């Protein structure tokens with residue numbers, strides 16, 4: 001059995017989730033559900049990043065001790081996957097005892113392997129990024145992402161010998177040209193490595209909030225190192241009495257946005273090599289969702305609450321829109337109007353109406369019985385294309401391209417209705433066999449589309465299969481022409497995507 005382990009970044013709990021976080025979580029869930037359909041053994045990890053200055057300061061501002069603060073806000077973050085129907089296997093919090101213990105073990109290994117030394121550090125720290133910045137990276141003396149002036153910090157702490165990994169990382173990138181996808185992100189990471197790697201400080205002195213450095217408890221582990229280690233630590237304690245590393249490490253795919261590329265594509269593999277671990281199987285770096293050309297972000301304040309969108313349109317529509325609105329991997333400007341427009345045009349009309357029409361025609365012209373038909377119909381080729389191409393595209397994380405292929409099927413079924421005009425066939429007894437064929441093909445195409453779409457529309461897909469009286473077995477092999485069974489009792493289906501008043505939506 002193939003193992004498929006996927007992660008989202010663990011999100012900072014300095015405020016509540018917005019649509020940008022939902023975006024990565026939705027993509028990870030789509031990929032996981034699809035791999036389950038293929039019979040793979042899957043593990044989907046998400047969670048929260050709870051240490052660091054940024055979280056500590058918000059707790060302070062609210063007059064709470066950090067643990068009380070993170071315990072409260074973690075609940076809002078646990079809601080995020082539930083809200084968008086993301087069926088994760090484990091929700092990690094970096095304040096979990098199991099995680100903290102593992103972080104200590106992990107960095108102790110790096111220390112024992114000789115890749116950590118003590119030195120004085122002086123630099124400009126952006127709390128928003130939780131990262132030291134080089135002067136050259138600043139724009140008008142400010143962090144280009146957060147627009148804030150970084151703080152000067154000088155302290156003695158422990159350094160990680162990242163410079164020792166320049167050569168091994170270049171060799172890794174050369175040996176594995178698909179280590180980072182899309183290709184332009186691979187190039188970006190590789191040229192960063194080629195440009196020379198500097199050691200970085202792996203601990204912070206005198207900080208009250210973090211995982212203590214095991215050999216010097218006056219220091220805590222740098223929040224980014226603490227956070228990255230979650231991808232391994234979770235496997236050691238997610239299932240009591242089981243070490244999931246045996247099954248899932250290094251079969252891991254990390255999803256992340258471009259702002260945290262260096263941490264994931266450069267620092268993380270180096271830390272793993274230093275600790276004696278294998279590096280991840282693959283990393284996929286997606287773009288930013290932009291609203292009016294500005295990144296949707298907590299610091300900028302132009303957030304869209306996923307809760308509001310799900311309330312109005314339902315989680316399937318939000319999932320669908322997230323992957324359709326922007327080609328996964330690219331940056332893209334989103335508007336709420338585009339969500340509304342897509343909901344009506346694609347979900348309500350292309351798909352919803354097709355289900356209503358097909359079931360209504362079967363009810364009306366064939367007394368609710370799907371005709372028994374064998375042999376090759378008019379839509380077999382398009383179903384075959386879905387069966388073949390969706391997995392190929394999802395293997396390279398192309399969640400947008402894969403759903404395009406399924407939509408070709410949905411559209412060609414609509415075209416099939418227009419071209420064959422079943423309502424005219426129904427008037428002519430001599431063409432009864434033609435009508436049988438058309439009704440069967442429509443039901444069969446919709447059934448296959450529902451199975452293929454179930455990773456994207458986990459609520460809607462079973463409704464379609466039920467409306468057609470077909471098996472709800474979502475195994476990928478069922479995306480195959482001719483598997484529709486001739487059943488009776490089909491009734492006109494209720495609308496799958498009811499009208500949403502744009503006024504309500506805007507409010």
Ligand code: ME8
Nearest residue numbers: 009010011012020024049227228256257288289296
């Ligand atoms: O970076 N567009 O946490 P974070 C697309 N704790 N994706 C977006 C987005 C947007 N506008 N906004 C957020 C951190 N994301 C660290 C990660 S991992 C070891 C530690 C998504 O709360 C995207 O996946 O800032 C991005 O990488 C992540 O949220 C950043 O979340």
